[in-house]
Amino acid sequence: MTAPSPSLWLRLKRLSLVTQIIIGLIAGIALALFAPEVAKSTSFIGxxxxxxxxxxxxILVFVLVMASIANHKHGQETHIRPILFLYLLGTLAAAVVAVVASTLFPSSLVLATHDVAVTAPGGISEVLQSLLLSVVDNPVSALMNANFIGILAWAIGMGVAIRHAGDTTREVLGDLSNGVTLIVRLVIRFAPLGIFGLVASTLATSGFGALIGYVHLLAVLLGCMLFVALVMNPVIVFWKLRRNPYPLVITCLRESGITAFFTRSSAANIPVNLELSKRLGLHEDTYSVSIPLGATINMAGAAITITVLTLAAVHTLGIAVDIPTAILLSIVAAICACGASGVAGGSLLLIPLACSLFGIPSEIAMQVVAVGFIIGVLQDSAETALNSSTDVLFTAAACLGEDEKAQRLA
Known part of the structure; x- marks a missing residue:
């Protein structure tokens, strides 16, 4: 007597999460093509x-970072410093790539008045002041408003303080961390369904008609992001690991970049990156801090967006750009990118800051921001995918590189 074949639901459960997400992606595209009205109603799922x-x-970042620091044993190795160096190097390199691409393939914009309500910072000092105020934010307010800079500051402070508490207190904190992690895993299991709703509703509602007029600009933006993801980042990882970087690069793009592309939020993708870091066998004491930190300061995609759109405005207005100014723009874009928020469209609000380098008035700069919102369907998705997948990539590269270095010295 033959055993009954497993149901479709059981077969789907046996598939990997990435495979399930791809199935949800294909199903969302199909629904948007053949039943757009039905597809619009799926926005609620997404x-x-x-x-x-x-x-x-x-709450995950707060509890996990605090528990990680509180339970950290003296003499236990972490690799935060090399990760921070890779974050800053990658962001600056992305800005340089964007300057070169914008010089080789200049874009022109149709600058007109757009009714887009945005509030942009007035200068680099204002960005730095905002970051400092975020650090000293009320912890309850930081949790309510998803201020990850403030959450990290309080988690680190509380973690250091609780290191001196009794073993029972640290064990309770460890159990709380495990409990929150289980909830996160449950949420991530619904990623295929959520992405199905996001893809179907986005394609049915927005389509790509609004993007036709900005094909060249989009091509430069997406080309820079692809170059950084597939060439520049692998070069940096190869320099760190001295071996073929592409297996690690592809894994990070596939398992982190896909979800980030559709959620369009580095902050929302933090749980996905933490789970991936665990599967890669990285140090929990390291990635529990570096992943949330990367969601706030590792912004290669944001640096590209700020640089390309700023230079598009410069080209449109006929302003000459010399090499020293281009270098300065790269540095400013990297600094601005570190101040970009971890939510959809956060980098666009920092474009006027970069435009001020060239004396472009805020009225015109805001029109450039509006162009960014028009192409945001693809630009912001690709930007977030690059930002978030690079968080895991550089964390893994630093952890693996430092481990191999320690083994050689042993």
Whole structure:
């Protein structure tokens, strides 16, 4: 007597999460093509999934970082410094790539008045002041508003303080961390369904008609991001590991970049990156800090967006750019990118800051921001995918590189 074949549901459960996400992606595209009205109604599913990720991310970061530091044993190795160096190097390199690409393939914009309500910072000092105020934010307010800079500051402070508490207190904190992690894993299991809703509703509602007029600009933006993801980042990882970087690069793009592309939020993708870091066998004491930190300061995609759109405005207005100014723009874009928020469209609000280098008035700069919102369907998705996948990539490269270095010295 033959055993009954497993149901479709059981077969789907046996597939890897990435395979399930791809199935959800294909199903969402098909629904948007053949039943657009039905597809529009699936937006609620996508919103629920993204909201669940955003809801769990602040408390996860707070508890996980605090527990990691509190339970850290003296003499236990962490690799935060090399990761920070890779974050800053990658962001600056992305800005340089964007300057070169914008010089070789200049873009022109149709600058007109757009009714887009945005509030941009007035200068680099204002960005730095904002970051400092975020650090000293009220912890309850930081958790409520997903201020990850403030959450990290309080988690680190509380973690250091609790290191001197009794063993029972640290064990309770460890159990709390495990409990929050289980909730996160449950949320991530619904990623295929959430991405199905996001893809179907986005394609059915927005389409790509609004992007036709900005094909060249989009091509430069996406080309820079692909170059950084597939060439520049692998070069940096090869320099760190001295071996073929592409297996690690592809894994990070596939398992982190896909979800980040559709959630369009580095902050919302933090739980996904933490789970991937665990599967890669990285140091929990390291990635529990570096991943949330990367969501706030590792912004290669944001640096590209700021640089390309700023130089598009410069080219449109006929302003000459010399090499020293281009270098300065790269540095400013990298600094601005570190101040970009971890939510959809955060980098666009920092474009006027970069435009001020060339004396471009805020009225015109805001029109450039509006162009960014028009092409945001693809630009912001690709930017977030690059930002978030690079968080895991550089964390893994630093951890593996330092481990191999220690083994050679042993």
């Amino acid at each position: 919103k629920v999934f993204v909201s669940a990720l955003k809801a769990v991310a602040p």
